[in-house]
Amino acid sequence: MDNRYPELHLVTSGRQERDSLLRIAEAAYAGGITYLHIREKQRTAREIMEWAVALAEIMPRDRIFINDRVDVAAATSCGGAHLAYHSIPAAAARTVLKPGQKIGCSVHSMAEAQAALSQKVDYLFYGHIFASGSKPGVAPRGTEELSEITCSLDIPVIGIGGIKPDNVGRVLAAGCAGVAVLSGITEAPDSKRAAQAYREALDRWREENT
Numbered sequence: 001m002d003n004r005y006p007e008l009h010l011v012t013s014g015r016q017e018r019d020s021l022l023r024i025a026e027a028a029y030a031g032g033i034t035y036l037h038i039r040e041k042q043r044t045a046r047e048i049m050e051w052a053v054a055l056a057e058i059m060p061r062d063r064i065f066i067n068d069r070v071d072v073a074a075a076t077s078c079g080g081a082h083l084a085y086h087s088i089p090a091a092a093a094r095t096v097l098k099p100g101q102k103i104g105c106s107v108h109s110m111a112e113a114q115a116a117l118s119q120k121v122d123y124l125f126y127g128h129i130f131a132s133g134s135k136p137g138v139a140p141r142g143t144e145e146l147s148e149i150t151c152s153l154d155i156p157v158i159g160i161g162g163i164k165p166d167n168v169g170r171v172l173a174a175g176c177a178g179v180a181v182l183s184g185i186t187e188a189p190d191s192k193r194a195a196q197a198y199r200e201a202l203d204r205w206r207e208e209n210t
């Protein structure tokens with residue numbers, strides 16, 4: 001698969017066992033995802049490494065990102081590490097990662113985005129944009145501040161949280177380089193069709209708006 005744009009990131013939810021997730025990932029990759037993030041907060045470094053090695057049989061290694069565990073990202077020579085709120089600072093992560101590996105960071109405000117940019121991360125996730133079952137009881141942030149971030153900061157921003165095929169256009173219109181999805185693909189009855197629906201919506205918006 002070529003490096004498709006707008007980007008479609010699939011993020012694991014911690015709710016699947018390994019073999020189930022491998023089946024989802026293989027189908028979603030066939031359906032058009034560009035990157036897969038292993039976000040398995042409850043698993044050990046060894047387990048996350050095993051997941052990454054198994055996933056690298058399914059999709060190119062450089063399309064796999066590891067959430068939080070910078071050590072595992074370095075050890076597997078995957079695409080890079082995605083830093084969460086509680087992760088080590090990006091500057092420290094850079095000392096561990098190999099040349100060419102990327103660093104992403106989750107942000108939830110302009111201030112957090114500016115701070116991440118000053119640490120020279122490669123891309124941002126901004127969220128949660130729409131109501132999400134993965135963030136119960138927390139009000140969604142919408143697209144207003146997101147637009148301000150994409151207009152004022154020179155860094156790719158990926159929208160996350162409550163993203164569905166029918167709202168990806170609002171996320172791209174706010175200046176995002178793509179979207180990140182958990183439940184919309186991992187909990188769909190057919191992961192390939194679900195990924196295809198996102199891919200088609202992203203490609204259609206781009207065709208109609210560029």
Ligand SMILES: Cc1ncc(COP(=O)(O)OP(=O)(O)O)c(N)n1
Pocket residue numbers: 039083084085086106107108127128135
């Ligand atoms: C204000 C705020 N702080 C932290 C979080 C969650 O942090 P994040 O780094 O995005 O980690 P996960 O989403 O992977 O749990 C948040 N959403 N908002």
Ligand SMILES: Cc1nc(C(=O)O)sc1CCOP(=O)(O)O
Pocket residue numbers: 011106107108125126127128129131132133134135160161162163180181182183184
């Ligand atoms: C892991 C995560 N981080 C978010 C953030 O705003 O930082 S929203 C989110 C979960 C998004 O799940 P779904 O695609 O199922 O709505």
Ligand SMILES: [Mg+2]
Pocket residue numbers: 106127
């Ligand atoms: Mg997050």
